[in-house]
Amino acid sequence: MTIPSIVEAVQRACIEGNKIIVANYNIHSFNLSMQLPWYYDFLQSVEIANCDSVGILKAIAYMGLDLPLDYRASYTLLMPKILESCNQHRFSVFFLGAKPEYLQIALERLKLKYPNACFAGHHGYFDKEDPKANQAVIEQINQVKPNILVVGMGMPIQESWVQKHRSSLEVNAIMLGGAIIDRMAGIVSDCPDLISNMGLEWLYRLTREPKRLAARYLLGNPAFALHIALAMSNADALRVELMPGIDG
Structure with missing residues (x-):
């Protein structure tokens, strides 16, 4: 999906009162989906799992489908468009994640830049295995009743948290944002x-x-390339097996 189509889908969910989850595929999330069955199932269950990486587009092109760069929907490009929509429609946004001081800086900046939207948040440094701590966070979110919940706690922690608690969250769109709060805080x-x-x-x-990122990229990128190469090799072998035989 392109960025305009994602923004439109989120906007529609907010206006119509539906609930959708917007996850994303980059090389790291692809690798996690190969290692963690629950993570793969989560990505298959969400309403939108957009492309967040030029590497994913290149892999798709290598496998035979050449998509333009418009289909890369990284949060650097996507989030400003989402926030502009929120400002236009006076939507409310709740950010969950980051350190308390970084979250506060991000919220202050957003309130100045998008005065018509409503912003609130909770830091990501709580015990996610503690039912009471999770319930307190969920109650705070539901009390605000935001249109959009952006969960920025890093992969796969944020996906695990959303998978466990999405049915309890009274929001219209849940977006998995990684380090987006730290970015908005500068x-x-x-x-x-x-x-x-x-x-x-x-x-x-x-x-x-x-x-923080050495293992993800220096090991993860070659692992991703190997996955794609093996997939293509297996596909070629299957095509050969399915070819009709030729009588002598």
Whole structure:
């Protein structure tokens, strides 16, 4: 889905009072879906799982379907459009995640930039295995009754939390946002468009957070490439097996 179509789907859910979940596929989430069966099932169960990576588009092209760059819906590009829609329609947004001080900075910035929308939030540093702590967070969200809930606690923690509690959340759209709160607070910088369009955003982020992201990219990217190569090899072998025999 392109960014305009995702924004339209979220907007429609808010206006019509439905509930949808917007997850995303990048190389890291693809690898997680191969390692964790529950994660794969979660991505298959959501209403939207958009492409969040040039690497995914390149893999799709390698497998035979060449899609334009318009189908890359990274949060750097998507979130401003979502927030503009919220400002236009006076929607409310609840952010769940990040450190308390970073969350507060992000909320203050958003309130200044989008004065017609309503913003609230809760930090992500609570015990997600504690039923009482989870219930307190859910009650706070439901008390606000936001149109959109953005959960930014990193993969796969955020997906696990949403999978467990989505039925209890009184919201119209749940969006999995990763480090989006840190970005809006200015703690994590956005990748320049030129680098991102070349498919090198992973390298940009690796140079800024090498300790946290080294394993994800230096091991994850080759693992992803291997998955795609094996898939193509298996597909070619299957096509050969299904070819009709030729009589001598």
